Amino acid sequence: MTGLRERKKARTRQEIVEAALELFEKKGFDETTIDDVAAAAEVSPRTIFRYFATKEDLVFLGQEEENRQIALLLKEVAKSADPIEELMRATRTVLLAPSATPEQFVRCQRLIERTPSLRAYQGRLFRKIEELVSSALLPARGSKHDVLHARLLAAVYLAALNVVMSSWIESGAKGVPTAELDMAEALLRRAFPRTASQAPEGRRRS
Template sequence: MDEERARPGLRERKKQRTRQAIATAALRLFAERGYEETTIADIAAAADIAPRTFFGYFPSKEDVVFAEIDDRLAEVSERLRRTPGETPMETIRRSIVDVLNAVVAEHAEYGAIQVALVLERPALRARALQRLTDAQDAIEALLRDLCPGIPEIDAVAASGIAVGGMQAVVAHCRREGYDPVSMRTALDRAVHVVEHGLVSVEALSRPSP
């Protein structure tokens, strides 16, 4: 029953497909023409939508670069909920693995250009830093809900380890051009390293009531 409620409806799936099509078209054009040379009208035409429709999904051309980051954070927020009898660590592991499956599959061909854009342009790098900070704050809040009474520093450190560690490995794999199998192996290892870093947080090992 919970899974049925969690499964998006037809309209929501259609919107998500359109959003992904816009993001993929944008990254392809950035790779082929260059970021500055690509206009929103170009992206809309490549995605087979009207330019005004673009703004129904993204506030600006800069935001489309971060579509995947925003989507994955939203997924984590949905999945990182208390499950009776399951320890927070088990919930975190399950949530991360589910989301990473989507990361490996998405934008495989244009992942490197996504990372390069952020590294090469100060404005995009600043946006990326703000998103990273926002993601850590969001995960920290979720951890507090997942583990009532967790010490403040434990929650801050745990969110930093989880978000920073996984983001760094994803960026590395895309920058270095890892194929999907190699990226999956690298991310599995990253999950292990992150989990090892979190085992000292006692609150994460207590089963939810």
């Protein structure tokens, strides 16, 4: 029963996204209302808000929820752990459960590129993500240096992830961008090498 319920929810979510994208492409994002989408998807506005926090979230495909998931996964990690390893592990965990079809990812990307209000929303979303990630990475009693390090790591991570996802979507959004994420992780490790004091006890040199 649980599996059936989850499949039904996933199907309803996809139908809402599809109805929204068709309207956004025909009428324009700013000109389309949630009531319009609800009518096209044959659901209530309340049902839409069970799956998506805002109208913009219909285009960003639940990105805010994915960001919260990543932040929560990071907070569960011991502060002595490798932050880059845990950051990328959390990212891969979330990306293994795609929130849309490849075609929908491509269509959403095109809408964002040609809609000024969506590009502005994307900027605000990135700033919010950066705050969530840097806060999750910051030690409980972090110094000014720790704060700056966490903010820089979050900023570089987001820039790299944005390039990875854009490249993946432009190439058709097939499968999972495993190779691209590996490249992003390698970049982060070169930019933020671990010192001996940061390494776990078992890995430090005597």
